[in-house]
Amino acid sequence: xxxxxxxxxKRTLKNFVALYALLSxxxxxxxxxxxxxxxxxxxxxxxxxxxxxxxxELIQNLKYVHINLDKTRKYPRSxxxxxxxxxxxxxxxxxxxxxxKVNLDDKxxxxxxxxxxxxxxxxxxxxxxxxxxxxxxxxxxLNGVYKKLFTYAGSLFFVLLIIGYFLSRLFLRPMRExxxxxxxxxxxxxxxxxxxxxxxxxxxxxxxxKALDEKSKTKxxxxxxxxxxxxxxxxxxxxxxxxxxxxxxxxELNLKExxxxxxxYFEQIANVKKVSLNFICNKNQSILMxxxxxxxxxDNLISNAIKYNKISGDVTVTLDEDSIVVxxxxxxxxxxxxxxxxDRFERFNYAxxxxxxxxxxxxxxAKEYGLNIDIESKENIGTKVSIRW
Amino acid sequence: xxxxxxxxxxxxxxxxxxxxxxxxxxxxxxxxxxIDKFLYRYILKYSSEVNVKIALMEYLKxxxxxxxxxxxxxxxxxxxxxxSALSDxxxxxxxxDYWLMYKINxxxx
Numbered sequence: 001x002x003x004x005x006x007x008x009x010k011r012t013l014k015n016f017v018a019l020y021a022l023l024s025x026x027x028x029x030x031x032x033x034x035x036x037x038x039x040x041x042x043x044x045x046x047x048x049x050x051x052x053x054x055x056x057e058l059i060q061n062l063k064y065v066h067i068n069l070d071k072t073r074k075y076p077r078s079x080x081x082x083x084x085x086x087x088x089x090x091x092x093x094x095x096x097x098x099x100x101k102v103n104l105d106d107k108x109x110x111x112x113x114x115x116x117x118x119x120x121x122x123x124x125x126x127x128x129x130x131x132x133x134x135x136x137x138x139x140x141x142l143n144g145v146y147k148k149l150f151t152y153a154g155s156l157f158f159v160l161l162i163i164g165y166f167l168s169r170l171f172l173r174p175m176r177e178x179x180x181x182x183x184x185x186x187x188x189x190x191x192x193x194x195x196x197x198x199x200x201x202x203x204x205x206x207x208x209x210k211a212l213d214e215k216s217k218t219k220x221x222x223x224x225x226x227x228x229x230x231x232x233x234x235x236x237x238x239x240x241x242x243x244x245x246x247x248x249x250x251x252e253l254n255l256k257e258x259x260x261x262x263x264x265y266f267e268q269i270a271n272v273k274k275v276s277l278n279f280i281c282n283k284n285q286s287i288l289m290x291x292x293x294x295x296x297x298x299d300n301l302i303s304n305a306i307k308y309n310k311i312s313g314d315v316t317v318t319l320d321e322d323s324i325v326v327x328x329x330x331x332x333x334x335x336x337x338x339x340x341x342x343d344r345f346e347r348f349n350y351a352x353x354x355x356x357x358x359x360x361x362x363x364x365x366a367k368e369y370g371l372n373i374d375i376e377s378k379e380n381i382g383t384k385v386s387i388r389w
Numbered sequence: 390x391x392x393x394x395x396x397x398x399x400x401x402x403x404x405x406x407x408x409x410x411x412x413x414x415x416x417x418x419x420x421x422x423x424i425d426k427f428l429y430r431y432i433l434k435y436s437s438e439v440n441v442k443i444a445l446m447e448y449l450k451x452x453x454x455x456x457x458x459x460x461x462x463x464x465x466x467x468x469x470x471x472x473s474a475l476s477d478x479x480x481x482x483x484x485x486d487y488w489l490m491y492k493i494n495x496x497x498x
Contacts, residue, residue: 065497069429075497087437087494094497124436126493 009175013168020164028153028160039145044108044115047135051108051117054081054133062125081135085128093127097134104130113137190237197234200227225268232303236357239296248290248368255324256284258291259317262298266306275309277302278316285319287389289369297365300358301326301385308383327384333377341375362387408479409486422463425491430458432493445484449473 061076062085075094077083084095090104099114108117117133204224209217263277270277287294305315305328313329333341342363366373366387377383417424428441435441448456452470459467473480 066429066433069493070423070425073493073497088435089437089439091437091494093494123433125433126497127432127436129436 009172009179012175013172016168016171017161017164020168021161024157024160024164028157032149032153035149036145039141040110043137043141044110047115047137048108048117051081051115051133051135052119054078054083054135055117055119055131058083058131058133059119059121059125059128062121062128062131063123066125081133083134084132085126086130086132087127088124088129090130095132097132098136099134102132104132110137113139186237187241190234190241193230193234193237197227197231201231221268225272228265228269232299235296236300236361239361240357248293250288250290252286252288253291253294254284254286255319256281258294259298259319259324262295262302263317265299266302269303270306270315273306273309274312275306276312276314277306278314280316280318282319283321285321293365293368297362297387298324300362301387304328304358305330305383305385313382323386323388325384325386327382329382332379332381332383333375334379335377338375338377342373407482407486408475409483409490412475412479412483413487420467424487427458428487428491429493434458438488438492438494442481442484442488445487446477446480449475449480449484450477 057078058076058081065072065074065076075096077096082096082098084097084102085093086102086104087093099111099116101111102116102118103109104118106116106118108115110116113136115135115137117135119131119133121128121131200223204220204227207220209220212220259279259281263279267277302315302317305326309315309328309330315329316325316327318325318327341359362385363373365371370389372386372388374386374388375383376386414424431441431444435444444458448458449470450473452472454464454469457464457469475483
């Protein structure tokens with residue numbers, strides 16, 4: 001039996017993995033930002049030694065200019081750094097800075113690729129209460145940090161994803177076990193149904209309808225319909241259980257004849273709901289398929305069209321050059337449910353019997369033969385299922 | 390006539406001379422230490438224009454050995470300045486002119 005992940009299980013798994021991945025990514029991102037910040041701080045502390053030297057040199061030069069103000073007023077410059085001086089009111093006295101925006105309350109900081117170091121000299125040469133030294137950061141250290149981050153964070157993220165996948169499998173185990181239990185139950189039930197259904201069908205066929213009075217004939221007809229429905233259900237369940245083990249025996253089939261045969265088969269069931277079965281053959285077609293499988297496909301579509309139809313409604317099967325269309329005048333399917341109609345055990349109408357496997361079987365057969373299924377449905381107007389090739 | 394014009398020009402010149410020139414620079418001219426050097430010492434100690442002007446004002450209003458920014462040998466040699474007879478407004482105006490004349494800010498290149 002097929003125990004692959006169902007649609008809802010896959011959806012739950014996807015949602016969980018997505019949420020888990022997002023959470024893991026956010027945590028890793030936060031750690032990466034903190035690490036980057038730490039590395040930047042570490043780099044600044046290393047540069048501070050050099051910047052202290054530059055600041056000392058600048059203050060010495062400022063002192064020289066201050067002492068010799070009547071000889072020169074040329075602000076000292078250096079190839080190694082740029083600088084600026086501010087008075088105690090934080091008013092700029094002179095600047096050669098590349099980045100003019102200075103935060104005098106911070107001692108050492110980096111803005112983009114510019115590092116500023118602020119020192120307060122003991123004597124305010126030229127009025128310099130704040131001395132700012134600026135250097136350009138080549139950011140070579142960043143390459144190493146990014147490399148480390150991508151390696152470690154990437155590996156960790158991958159490991160977390162794997163853990164997340166196994167965690168999700170663990171969480172989904174109860175759901176999986178419930179599905180498996182249901183499938184085992186259906187398997188056992190199907191097996192047990194085989195003998196009684198065969199016995200009922202055989203005995204009904206053996207009954208001589210001519211020998212029966214009208215009342216008994218009606219009762220027998222009802223039993224026949226009930227048996228037919230049961231038999232149909234049994235066939236579906238058997239197909240579901242054995243599909244992967246049955247080898248297709250493809251042959252050229254006349255679709256017109258086959259559709260007419262299946263409509264006849266369902267005539268009695270349709271009569272109970274006073275549903276009229278119509279067949280429009282625009283072009284007779286033959287198709288290379290396994291007879292049992294195309295019969296199952298048609299049976300499920302026609303059976304659904306009758307089952308979910310209104311009293312005195314109609315079902316129209318149209319055969320065209322490239323399609324079979326089964327249209328009913330039933331209650332329709334809600335738009336939000338359309339995506340899940342092919343899922344196993346998915347039912348949107350509990351007023352009618354069934355296991356929710358009919359359209360799943362249709363889908364399995366269509367996939368096997370490369371047929372496209374298109375469903376259009378409007379609530380309280382009806383459903384149109386098109387099988388195209 | 391020429392005499393009258395000369396006297397008028399001299400009078401106008403005296404009137405147009407700033408408070409600083411009249412009340413401060415004139416006396417300091419004979420001093421061995423140039424007047425700008427005092428401001429540079431104030432800047433070295435007080436940094437900003439506001440702080441320098443406040444310190445100068447305080448000292449000029451109440452000159453003491455402790456309040457002076459000059460080194461002790463200088464004080465021993467030249468002594469402490471006498472109390473100013475100028476009003477606060479005149480002092481402020483003189484200090485403003487003094488700052489404008491010798492300030493560092495805006496003169497560096």
